[in-house]
Amino acid sequence: MKIEIIKCLSDNFSYLIFEEETNTVSIVDPSVFIPCDEVIKKYNKLDFILNTHHHADHVDGNIALKKKYNSKIIGFEDDKDRIPGIDILLKNSQRQKIGNLTFKTIFIPGHTIGHIAFYFEREKIVFTGDTLFSLGCGRVFEGTHTDMFNSLNKLKILPPETKVYCGHEYTKSNLNFCLKYDPNNSMLKKKSIEINSKIKNDLPTIPTTIGEELKTNIFLRYDDDDIKLALNLKDSSDEEVFSKLRDLKDVF
Ligand code: ZN
Ligand code: FE
Numbered sequence: 001m002k003i004e005i006i007k008c009l010s011d012n013f014s015y016l017i018f019e020e021e022t023n024t025v026s027i028v029d030p031s032v033f034i035p036c037d038e039v040i041k042k043y044n045k046l047d048f049i050l051n052t053h054h055h056a057d058h059v060d061g062n063i064a065l066k067k068k069y070n071s072k073i074i075g076f077e078d079d080k081d082r083i084p085g086i087d088i089l090l091k092n093s094q095r096q097k098i099g100n101l102t103f104k105t106i107f108i109p110g111h112t113i114g115h116i117a118f119y120f121e122r123e124k125i126v127f128t129g130d131t132l133f134s135l136g137c138g139r140v141f142e143g144t145h146t147d148m149f150n151s152l153n154k155l156k157i158l159p160p161e162t163k164v165y166c167g168h169e170y171t172k173s174n175l176n177f178c179l180k181y182d183p184n185n186s187m188l189k190k191k192s193i194e195i196n197s198k199i200k201n202d203l204p205t206i207p208t209t210i211g212e213e214l215k216t217n218i219f220l221r222y223d224d225d226d227i228k229l230a231l232n233l234k235d236s237s238d239e240e241v242f243s244k245l246r247d248l249k250d251v252f
Pocket of ligand 2: 055057058130167168
């Protein structure tokens with residue numbers, strides 16, 4: 001399984017997945033036609049388009065790519081009326097093959113009510129769209145804070161070595177937010193050096209891993225005593241702490 005990162009718009013990531021044994025080419029969240037097609041052209045085919053959710057910056061390449069390559073578009077069943085050109089409808093926990101690769105559908109509402117992640121169990125790779133970011137999480141648009149909290153907890157329990165490919169390059173702003181409320185986290189400080197150097201060299205800061213996120217991403221660390229103290233929420237529940245963090249980030 002080979003993954004190519006495709007930068008789109010100002011800060012979106014689309015991902016090309018190449019599976020060599022059966023020469024199967026897929027793309028996750030094609031934001032726009034041209035930058036995606038520049039990469040797809042090398043393979044001269046596109047078998048599958050995978051959409052994590054219906055937002056325009058994740059699906060706007062769908063129709064033009066499908067037209068050019070006769071691809072099959074895969075998305076969540078409840079979003080069948082919102083994902084342009086959808087062909088294959090997924091249910092929560094459903095397994096789907098793309099060539100010799102198999103992913104599991106993980107339903108993770110919150111950012112939208114039809115958001116899913118694609119989890120390649122054997123390869124330990126997950127595409128998280130706008131739910132889990134490097135050092136952050138997505139804004140809650142259609143769902144509730146409880147939805148987002150539960151969705152992040154589903155991702156939290158994946159094996160720590162799982163590589164995370166998310167929908168946006170938001171890492172620098174997320175880092176600044178994490179540092180504000182978790183300033184004594186030594187792993188975070190270490191990671192900040194790495195991130196700053198990647199950004200300076202115009203390199204993507206992804207993939208990250210579940211294990212790294214558990215130690216550094218404040219939205220997965222709502223049960224940490226230092227963070228609770230920094231927020232003045234010593235006796236609050238995990239979900240209350242998470243909700244407070246999400247609200248603070250909205251205005252950060
Ligand atoms: Zn979105
Ligand atoms: Fe997005």
